[in-house]
Amino acid sequence: MRVRIIALLFLIYAAPFANAQDFQTTATHAVILDYETGEILFDQNGGVPMPPASMSKLMTILMAFEAIDRGALSLDDELPVSEYAWRTGGAASGSSTMFLEVNSRARVEDLLRGIIIQSGNDACIVIAEALSGSEAAFAADMTARARELGLTSASFANSTGWPDPGQQISAADLARIAAIIIRDHPELYELFAEREFTYNGIRQFNRNPLLSTVDGVDGLKTGHTQESGYGLVASGVRNGTRRIVVYNGMESERARANEGERLMRAALTDFDVIDLAEAGDVVGEAEVFLGQAETVALRLNSDVRLGLHVNARDDIEAVVVYDGPLPSPISEGDVIAMLEVSAPGVETRRYELEAAEDVDRQGLMGRALAGLGSLFGFN
Template sequence: MRKLFGTLALISTLVVAPALAQDGYQTDASHAVIMDYETGEVLFSQDGDVAMPPASMSKMMTVLMVLEAIESGSLSLDDELPVSEYAWRTGGAASGSSTMFLEVNSRARVEDLLRGVIIQSGNDACIVLAEAIGGSESAFADMMTDRAHELGLTSASFANATGWPDPGQMISARDLAELARILIRDHPDFYGIWAEREFTYNGIRQYNRNPLLGVFSGADGLKTGHTEDSGYGLVGSAERDGERRIIVFNGMDSNADRANEAERMMRAALSDYSVYDLFDAGDHVDHNAPVFMGEADSVALQVDADVSAGLHRRARRDLVVSVNYDGPLVAPISAGDVVGTLRVEAPGYETQEYPLVAAEDVARKGLMGRIGAALAHMIRG
């Protein structure tokens, strides 16, 4: 995060900035999001809040459920799980879909199944894990949906563990990015698996489909997806110089288009966007609000939370921060009272508002002082 000094225009009236559509990032993806990992700020969005069919990118939620089961002790990496005929027929070699090539009525270790899901995108591995945790794939899908909503991923609904096309299998690009952020932040011991380039199981060697791995320096995850309904999509993450970005896009026309867009979008995410630190919690803004009937004529205003803005580098010069309140404020005022808002605007940036609080107490004038203030107010009109 970068501290922004000297270029911050602080005003007390609303300024409307011009749109940056033609100057910001451009993509042919139907849905796309660039997210800053540290803050969770969305730096770029194209229909990023619109639910879409995620294809195999929804396997990230399956993996999260498995990792939480492992950490709760209800599942272990060494557990050997049975491969049901349903799992084999629906997601195995017989299905013609992405598979780990599990054999029907065999048993597989949870650790191998995890790699089968993450690296090979094995539908059979997903179903085996789903049946072990939920009893059935459909019951597990309900658990996935419930857990996603608990985590604030409100656009998510899951009908299966694999991402197989279904009208009930939907999630937004923003929520997929947040899901990736959760996996990276909360499960660091397992995150390295997402960067593994290949995995051999049952004598069959398969390769990670993520086009960023080995091509884009710092890339280390996460998941591709493709169906006829969704097109080609990706959730990717990379870290450079201490900054990590997460990208999500969907709806590309081909595998080659996905690979090209992945590299182009990640380069823009790390080169063209920055998160600027505007205020730290407790900072005073450069504006005092007038006070009526107070023992002091004005009161200092401060923010009660960190304020930052993730911007395209070309939008920085047009950043506008405005102080907004109904004034004058009327005494008495207590320190910490919310008295206004700080509005942050820039071209191509989703306007944000933060509470402004009084920095100190302002007592009400005594009787004679109030009479004098009222007379002065009447004289001034």
């Protein structure tokens, strides 16, 4: 049985907005995440694993930040630059580099800037070798740590994002890594906002195009390979609200910059998180068969929160779904129905509804009378 309800102020947001489906992106994969609640506000293939290119360096950075927190590394430690790190991630490889010299030593703080600002593959490998002994072992550690954090789409084959069939992660999980970095490592996160870094006499600039075009943006990381296209993980704050944008598959650096600016401005102004109801709220009732009461009140056992485009606020709908009438007896707390909440551009959410009260079964006489009524067509 499906019963449409408009209680709990689900439909109070009437306004002359266009359809929320009008908001689109040319990116192949994209999400907008609300930092405070973890709600996904916009999703276009956001849960589909993709080649992340250098955006996967965020996991390398997180591993380094966590090592610093537990005392395995310090910002002043000087780490050795192996021939493998120099040859595989240095200028000779044709990849992004911070121009480390073979058999030299580099401070961890410089290596972090080299990764964050210059996207240095050589710096990633130095960190990987210092923490796990080899880049392959570090990649396995990255994957294991991602699983511990609930990032089920993540699989790492290297520390840099270099193309590999085993290097996969979804845009949604990249956004979650960014949120973890911001929440758990606020002081180190400030490195992401630095505009330039000079190392070994070579001055390089932060590749994040939004740092200079959108007020409030303070991170995080670009990515590009032929396989992945151009992508970006970015975060910004406006009026105390932080949003994280991840997108990939753009055709050029310019397209990445333009689309990133549009997505971030929309993230900060055109999306909303609405708290629709709280755990314990009664949202409706269900019919009961052969009970001492004809209906039973239904209450939520979890909060109902929805992230969506502001254009969709007047089209939120909620439906109580149950297979009824429900047989008695019913005990308070029994899960007996579901609440389905939907809106344009948002995947339908389902929440358990439990009985808010006991409903005892009718006595023998009551059941007999009910049976006779049913036999003769009386209600």
